[in-house]
Amino acid sequence: xxxxxxxxxxxxxxxxxxxxxxxxxxxxxxxxxxxxxxxxxxxxxxxxxxxxxxxxxxxxxxxxxxxxxxxxxxxxxxxxxxxxxxxxxxxxxxxxxxxxxxxxxxxxxxxxxxxxxxx
Amino acid sequence: xxxxxxxxxxxxxxxxxxxxxxxxxxxxxxxxxxxxxxxxxxxxxxxxxxxxxxxxxxxxxxxxxxxxxxxxxxxxxxxxxxxxxxxxxxxxxxxxxxxxxxxxxxxxxxxx
Numbered sequence: 001x002x003x004x005x006x007x008x009x010x011x012x013x014x015x016x017x018x019x020x021x022x023x024x025x026x027x028x029x030x031x032x033x034x035x036x037x038x039x040x041x042x043x044x045x046x047x048x049x050x051x052x053x054x055x056x057x058x059x060x061x062x063x064x065x066x067x068x069x070x071x072x073x074x075x076x077x078x079x080x081x082x083x084x085x086x087x088x089x090x091x092x093x094x095x096x097x098x099x100x101x102x103x104x105x106x107x108x109x110x111x112x113x114x115x116x117x118x119x
Numbered sequence: 120x121x122x123x124x125x126x127x128x129x130x131x132x133x134x135x136x137x138x139x140x141x142x143x144x145x146x147x148x149x150x151x152x153x154x155x156x157x158x159x160x161x162x163x164x165x166x167x168x169x170x171x172x173x174x175x176x177x178x179x180x181x182x183x184x185x186x187x188x189x190x191x192x193x194x195x196x197x198x199x200x201x202x203x204x205x206x207x208x209x210x211x212x213x214x215x216x217x218x219x220x221x222x223x224x225x226x227x228x229x230x231x
Contacts, residue, residue, distance in 0.1 A: 045223075060219070102171070104220065106167065106210075108167075109166070109167075
C-alpha cells in the first residue's frame, strides 16, 4: 500500500528556516517523481516543488531561491528545506507522488503538515 | 500564476447530480488533456478521483465523471451521497519552461 507521511511542521519566526520530511512506503522515491504542494488558510492548493526520478528539481516562482527539494534514497524520504520564511508561507504542506506515465497529476498524497510563520 | 477558477461552493441533495466547473485558459485546460480532480476531506490526504480529463483511477466510483470543452473542465458527481461532502480541486498541466501544474481554488460540496 502506498503511503506518504509528512513531518517537521511547526511555528517558526519570519526569516527562519524549517525542514519538512516525507516518509514514503509501498514504493521507491528514487524511481518516481515527487513533489510538494501547499494550501494557505482560506486558499486553494499551490504546487511548489518537484524532484524527478533523475534528480532534477523544479520550483514555483513563489519559492524559488528559498526552498529546496531533495531526497534520501537510503531512507526512502523526500525533504523540503525552507529558508527565509515569510508570513505568506503559512500553510499546510503536502507531499505527493506524481504519476509515472505522463507526469501531469499527483496520484498519492500525504495528510499534510502545518507550517505557521509568525512572530 | 493565477489559479484555475472554480465556484466557491455547490450543494445538492442525496441522489441528485451536481457539476463543478473549472475554468482555465489557452495555456492550460484549453491546450492540454491533462486535467485532474481531487477530493479532499479536511484533515485527510487529498484523493485523486479523475485524471486525463475523464479517466478514473482504480477503485474510484463511476459516479464521478469528468469532461472538458474549450478552456473549461467539469466534474460531475451523480447519485450524491453524504460521504461526497468534501472540497474538490481541479488541476491542469500548464505551459511553462519548467514543470508546472496549476490548481483551482477549490469548491466546497455540501450534501443537504
